[in-house]
Amino acid sequence: MGKRRIDKAIKIATEAHEGQFRKSGDPYIVHPLAVMKILEDWHMDENTIIAGVLHDTVEDTKLTLKDIEAEFGEDVARLVDGVTKLGKVRSGMKDIDTYLPQTRDNLLRLLIATGSDIRVLIIKLADRLHNLRTLSALPPDKQKKIAKESLEVFAPLADRLNMGRLRVEMSDIAFSYVNPKRYNELKELIEERNRSAEKTLLKIKAEVSELLESEGIKFELSGRIKSVYSLHKKLAKYDQNIDAIYDLTAMRVIVDDITTCYLVLGLIHSLYTPMAGRIKDYIAMPKQNGYQSIHTTVITKDKKIIEFQIRTREMHDYAEHGLAASFYYNEQKLTESYKQGKIQHLPTNLLWIMELQQAASQLRAGKKVDLNKLKLNLFSDKIFVYTPKGDIVDLPNGSLPLDFAYRLHSEIGERVTGVKINGKMSSLNTKLQHGDVVEILTGKAQTAKPTWFEKIITPHARNKLKQQLGRASEIIPKMTPPKPKK
Ligand code: MN
Numbered sequence: 001m002g003k004r005r006i007d008k009a010i011k012i013a014t015e016a017h018e019g020q021f022r023k024s025g026d027p028y029i030v031h032p033l034a035v036m037k038i039l040e041d042w043h044m045d046e047n048t049i050i051a052g053v054l055h056d057t058v059e060d061t062k063l064t065l066k067d068i069e070a071e072f073g074e075d076v077a078r079l080v081d082g083v084t085k086l087g088k089v090r091s092g093m094k095d096i097d098t099y100l101p102q103t104r105d106n107l108l109r110l111l112i113a114t115g116s117d118i119r120v121l122i123i124k125l126a127d128r129l130h131n132l133r134t135l136s137a138l139p140p141d142k143q144k145k146i147a148k149e150s151l152e153v154f155a156p157l158a159d160r161l162n163m164g165r166l167r168v169e170m171s172d173i174a175f176s177y178v179n180p181k182r183y184n185e186l187k188e189l190i191e192e193r194n195r196s197a198e199k200t201l202l203k204i205k206a207e208v209s210e211l212l213e214s215e216g217i218k219f220e221l222s223g224r225i226k227s228v229y230s231l232h233k234k235l236a237k238y239d240q241n242i243d244a245i246y247d248l249t250a251m252r253v254i255v256d257d258i259t260t261c262y263l264v265l266g267l268i269h270s271l272y273t274p275m276a277g278r279i280k281d282y283i284a285m286p287k288q289n290g291y292q293s294i295h296t297t298v299i300t301k302d303k304k305i306i307e308f309q310i311r312t313r314e315m316h317d318y319a320e321h322g323l324a325a326s327f328y329y330n331e332q333k334l335t336e337s338y339k340q341g342k343i344q345h346l347p348t349n350l351l352w353i354m355e356l357q358q359a360a361s362q363l364r365a366g367k368k369v370d371l372n373k374l375k376l377n378l379f380s381d382k383i384f385v386y387t388p389k390g391d392i393v394d395l396p397n398g399s400l401p402l403d404f405a406y407r408l409h410s411e412i413g414e415r416v417t418g419v420k421i422n423g424k425m426s427s428l429n430t431k432l433q434h435g436d437v438v439e440i441l442t443g444k445a446q447t448a449k450p451t452w453f454e455k456i457i458t459p460h461a462r463n464k465l466k467q468q469l470g471r472a473s474e475i476i477p478k479m480t481p482p483k484p485k486k
Contacts (some may be wrong), residue, residue, distance in 0.1 A: 005046065009053040009072065010036075016061035024137035031130060032056055038126040042321060047072075048119045051079035055123055058084045082120030083127070118323060121157065125166060128154050132173045147177035151229075152394060162289040162322030171229040186228045186235075190248065194225060197249055200304050204251065211267055212253075219264070220254040224309065246278070246297045250307040254316050258283060261310045265294050268308055272298035275305070283315070291319055383434040393438075398457055401428050405440045406461035413461065414468045415442040428455045 013032050020028035032053050039052045050072055057063040058080055069077035132150055135143050151174045158167040176183040201223055212219050226248050238244040253264055261283060278297035286292045293311040300306065311319070385393055385404060393407055401421070406413035419426050420439040432438060448468045456462055 005072065006036075006050055006053070009050045012063070012071065013053050013057055016057045016063045020060065022134070022137065024134060028056075028060075031134075034130040034133075035123070035126045038129055039123065042122070042126070044119070044122065047075045048079060048123060051076050051083065051119075052123050052126060054080050055083045055127060079117065079120055079123065082117055083123050086120060086124050118161075121161075122323065125154060125158055125161075125163070125170075129166060129170060132170060135173065135177060143177045147174040150174040151178060155229075158322070160289050162291050162318055163320075164291075164322065165320040166322075168227040168230075172227050175229040175232065182232065183228055186231055189242070190226060190228065190231060193242075193248055197304075200300070200302065200306075201249065201251075203302075204300060204304075204306060207271060208251070208253075208268065211271055212264065215263075215267060217260060217264065217267075218256055219260075220252075222252050222254075224250045224252045226250075246275075246305050247295075247307040250309055252316075253308060253310045254313055255310070257312060261294055261312065264310050265296060265308075268296065268298060268310075272300050274298050278307075283311070290322070293319065383432060383436075385432050385434070385436045385438050388437060388439045395432065396458060399432050400455050400457060401426070401430060401432065401438060401440065402452055402456050402465075403458040403461045404432060404438050406456075406458070406464050408440065410464040410468070412440055412442055413464055414446045414448040415444070416447055417441050417443045428452075 010033070014029045017028040017032070022028055022031060032055060035052045035055060036049055039049045044052075054063070054068060054072075054076070058065055058068070065077050065081055068080055128150060131146065135146060138146070150170055155167050155171040155174065158164075158170060172183075205221055205223075209221055212221075231245070231248070234245055235242065242248070253268075255261055255264060265279075275297045278295075280295040283292050283294055292315040293309050295307060295309050297305060297307045383395055383397055383399065385395065387393065387408070393404060395403055395407065401419040402413065402416060405416050405419075416428070418441040419428060419430070420441065421430060421432070421436050423437070423439075446468070448465055450469060452465055453462065456465065
């Protein structure tokens with residue numbers, strides 16, 4: 001039954017996309033089929049897989065939502081509609097302006113815009129993953145744009161859904177286009193370090209295996225290699241000092257149950273010296289996205305530093321596949337209860353997703369929701385602020401109005417005369433808060449001046465301002481104050 005519905009979807013999509021081609025020269029249908037395959041690998045439910053096959057038909061072919069509903073039912077039609085809307089998320093955002101300032105969360109906004117169904121976002125993530133895998137066929141400017149957006153929006157989204165494997169693949173491909181030179185440098189660095197650590201790792205593996213076996217513990221032990229992009233981010237945090245990064249290579253121990261996790265932790269500590277302050281118990285206290293594992297960094301007898309990650313099989317699957325894994329673990333049950341809006345079948349560490357979906361649908365229905373009760377603190381090093389039209393701009397925490405203005409456009413930046421935050425006139429020294437609606441007031445003339453350097457924290461704004469002041473002093477040297485000297 002299931003296979004037949006999927007086959008039918010493939011047939012209909014193939015006919016609908018007939019005569020259309022990808023930039024690579026492939027027939028268009030290659031793309032929806034690849035998206036289907038990804039969703040199958042993630043063990044998504046049948047309707048999600050069918051919607052994946054059909055996801056581009058409403059936008060790009062003569063097929064309508066009505067056709068899809070008639071053939072595959074309301075659930076599939078809603079999913080396809082959601083993906084189509086997500087493609088036009090800007091216009092979708094306008095529609096939800098009415099929910100401001102209640103909706104401060106990016107994911108929540110996406111959920112409202114797409115009809116409150118997280119599966120829409122999962123289809124979108126599969127779509128984006130295939131587009132990234134085939135990015136080389138596009139012209140360079142498009143490559144950069146898609147890659148950048150993937151780093152800023154989609155990889156964090158995957159992280160938020162605890163889809164670790166997806167996050168790593170997306171961010172590494174995207175980073176290789178955004179900054180190819182750096183990507184290659186770091187990739188080589190990681191490979192080189194791993195080569196030189198190979199012997200040590202083998203020795204550690206043998207020692208740990210022997211100990212665990214002697215205790216009669218069933219386990220899987222493997223090395224995990226840090227992804228290029230996460231190393232890049234971590235180096236930025238540690239002044240580019242690679243020796244300060246202890247989890248470049250880590251060992252992963254997967255066992256049957258939670259009690260054994262703690263037992264293994266104790267055994268490893270009896271073998272090697274744990275480093276102070278480097279034991280993190282994400283089993284007792286899961287990360288916000290539901291990630292669970294015990295991490296500990298130890299010093300071996302040869303004075304080598306290595307991180308261990310200890311978790312159960314189920315925790316491991318969640319860490320790799322996140323929300324998608326829950327569809328796998330609860331397969332039919334979840335899909336059924338999901339449709340009825342029941343939430344009891346989701347594991348507790350992922351309940352927030354259901355809460356978020358419920359909040360989105362209540363907001364959509366015009367009801368008030370106490371969002372403080374939800375765990376919404378996404379992207380903690382970033383804030384999201386909004387233009388009066390509802391477009392989202394993400395900035396580093398601590399950004400000021402001029403950072404925002406330069407981010408919108410350098411020509412807006414150089415003509416700033418004032419700022420309204422949440423409708424109130426405010427000073428250019430005001431720190432922007434997550435969820436603020438920021439309106440930049442501009443005049444016709446250039447107003448940029450050297451004192452603005454104190455009202456800016458982002459490198460982008462700083463560089464633009466530097467350029468503009470340099471340019472102005474060339475044209476009208478007398479009217480411009482001297483450049484600040486350090
Ligand atoms: Mn697509």
